[in-house]
Structure formats: C-alpha cells, structure tokens
Amino acid sequence: MAASSRGIIGGFAILAIVLTGLACSSQDEPGAKEGAVKDAARPGPKPQVTAQDEPGAKEGAVQDPTRPGPKPQMTVDLGGGVTMELILIPPGTFDMGSDKGQGGEKPVHKVTLKKGFYIGKYEVTQEQWQAVMGANPSHFKDPKKPVEQVTWNACRDFVAKLSEKTGRKFSLPSEAEWEYACRAGSTTEFCYGDAEAGLGEYAWYSGKSGNMTHLVGQKKPNQFGLFDMHGNVSEWCEDVSHDSYEGAPTDGSAWVEGGNQGLRVVRGGSWSRAPTYCRSAIRLRNDPAGGGDFYGCRVVLRDF
C-alpha cells in the first residue's frame, strides 16, 4: 500500500514537473506576458493569420468574416492606383523600455492600451507621399521605397492631408503605440530575440544595407505582420523627447508635456544605424524641422 501510494505520489510529482516545465517554456515565449495576444505572438511568418483576431477576441475563437467589427487589415485608397495597407493591433499591456538600454529607455514601466489601433503595415512610401503631398523629397528615389528627407513637421502635414483626403483621422504613432507594435508581444531587444546576429532577416541596417534605403516589405515581418519596424528608415513619433520615462503616461497616449520641447522622438533606427540603434526600446530624437535621408514615418488610425 505504502509502495503504491509512493507510486501515485511519484506520478503526480512527475506530472507536476512536466506541467511546470510547460508553464516555464510558455512564459519564455514572446507574448506570454500579461495582456499580449497569444495568437499574434506565435512563431512563424503568418502575419495575416496572427492579425485576424479583433480587439478583445478570445484565443482560439473561430474567425467569422460576417461578424461585425473592425477588420484585421484595412486598405486605404489614395487615388491613381496607390493604396496604403494598415494592420489592426489588438489592445493589451506591455513593458515599455529596457533596463539594459540607455538612460532614456528607463525605467521599464507598464503601459496599457485599452483600445486597438491600426498602424501602417509598411513605412510610408514615396508613391503614397506623392499621392498625398504632390511631391517626393526623397534622396533614394523609388515609388516603393520609404519616403525620407522628411521632417517631423512635414510628417504632421502628411497625416493632416491624408486625413483630409480620406475623411479618416490619421496621426503619427505615440512612442508607446510604436514600441507596442514593434515588440508584437516580445520582451527581447528585437522583435525576434536578443541576438544582433538575427537582425539581417528583419532589417536593413548599417553594414548590411548597401548604404541606402530598400523597397518596403522585403525583410521578415514581426509577429503583428509589420515590416521594417527595425531599420530601413527611422520613424517619427508624435512625442516630445524626454530624458527618461519618469512621469510618462501609462495609457499609450503621446507624451507631449514637459521634456525637451524642441525635440521630437524617432524610433527603430535606419539603414545607416548599427544594430543597437535599431532595438525595440531605443529612443532617438531630433529637431522637428530636421531630417535626412534616413528619416521617414508610419501612420496610425485610432478612430474606426
């Protein structure tokens, strides 16, 4: 009897170890943290699949194309055969910043985005900029390359004119929206992990870019299905630059009070930057009237 009991107890112990092991491996996966959408964090290049759940959709829910609600992707017609694709990012909570990064990336703090939002699947391209603004200021000319040599001020003009043209209210992303979208459930230095060695699969960056921009969407997307969040062109965000996250909003809104009012934030690094400047948490900044051939943007749509 005693031996049998030990056997049963032993069996439970083994089961507990197995379950514990499973729990640990699950937590190690990107997206296993609170608020992350599990489907969106699954490995594998299935962005369309990962983004199909609507905000608040339960894991494993069967997709029903007839049910009401925002669609996982949206295509905006800009006329002349030019379109812009957006991807719906689900609401959630994430840890913004990095304890291992530069001062401005600290302290790591929780941010909760209560509502989903659409964000550009790609950086704004030159043909999109041309369709909205009637000109193309870029140095590395190609309709399907990201627009560059655009200032923060010019990008604000772009989203205003894009809003007029389409009747939808577009904005530049907040830093929090940008980082949440870039991380796509990951807690690592890059959307795929910590190793700089893997960056070439996801990004055009210094030493691997041929010292130029590239057509958008050529590298792997992140788990939300977004391309070129790391590298290609750095992306202007709405926020004023702050030297740290002390006092930062925790609701995902742009931080435009206080700080260095003469500087705006750029995110994600570019074709001219080393890997560390392409990390998910890195915060760079510049004069809103400044810009070079490594500054571009990506749009968000919050009202839908």
Ligand SMILES: [Ca+2]
């Ligand atoms: Ca980029």
